[in-house]
Amino acid sequence: MFAPGAGRFLGPVAVALVVVVLLGISGAFPASVALVGFAAGLAALLGFLAAFFRDPDRAPGAAIVSAADGRVRSVERIGDRLRISVFMNVTNVHVNRFPLASTVAAVSSGGRGFRPAYAPEAEANVQRRYRLDTELGPIEVVQITGIVARRLVSFVRPGDRAAKGDRLGMIVLGSRVDVHLPADRVEPLVAPGQAVRAGVTSIARERT
Numbered sequence: 001m002f003a004p005g006a007g008r009f010l011g012p013v014a015v016a017l018v019v020v021v022l023l024g025i026s027g028a029f030p031a032s033v034a035l036v037g038f039a040a041g042l043a044a045l046l047g048f049l050a051a052f053f054r055d056p057d058r059a060p061g062a063a064i065v066s067a068a069d070g071r072v073r074s075v076e077r078i079g080d081r082l083r084i085s086v087f088m089n090v091t092n093v094h095v096n097r098f099p100l101a102s103t104v105a106a107v108s109s110g111g112r113g114f115r116p117a118y119a120p121e122a123e124a125n126v127q128r129r130y131r132l133d134t135e136l137g138p139i140e141v142v143q144i145t146g147i148v149a150r151r152l153v154s155f156v157r158p159g160d161r162a163a164k165g166d167r168l169g170m171i172v173l174g175s176r177v178d179v180h181l182p183a184d185r186v187e188p189l190v191a192p193g194q195a196v197r198a199g200v201t202s203i204a205r206e207r208t
Helices: 007-026 031-054 120-124
Strands: 070-078 083-090 093-097 102-110 126-135 137-144 149-156 167-172 176-182 186-188 204-205
Touching: 031 204, 070 176, 083 186, 126 149, 126 167, 137 167
Parallel strands: none
Antiparallel strands: 070 083, 083 176, 093 167, 102 126, 126 137, 137 176, 149 167, 186 204
């Protein structure tokens, strides 16, 4: 299964590959190292795009789940919020998911620049914030761009309702996703450096 919108990227490359192969088979262009190399390049690009846009179905995990695939960058309290930040690389699944059953209260964009997503100053980068109403109260999921990852994609709008683990959006070519939770109501279940999977890995739970 592929992420929404993947056809815009996969389709043209697949068509180009088929055309090149047919031209070689028909003899319209004589088989040559250049033609074979071009076809191999298109096949490699198609394989990369297919891997990049993969979007496997997943059963949601327990408690509050990660919004992104990747590794936990930091777990820290900022004011009355617990922020769990996950860094995504180009090999991760890039589709982001809802940490809890939610109603989308607001979606806003802001920030400037494209600094390395793992650096502290990346907090000022171009980003998109999703304010979500949940059983815990308001929480936020923040998609943050990086040097290479500059395209943020939203699958939802204000007013939409979603179950835990449903698809929220994606960041093209990785980068970073932060989840902001009410610090006095939750306790973290992950630590920096830990690998997590969107919609599956439990990153925090409600205090009892």
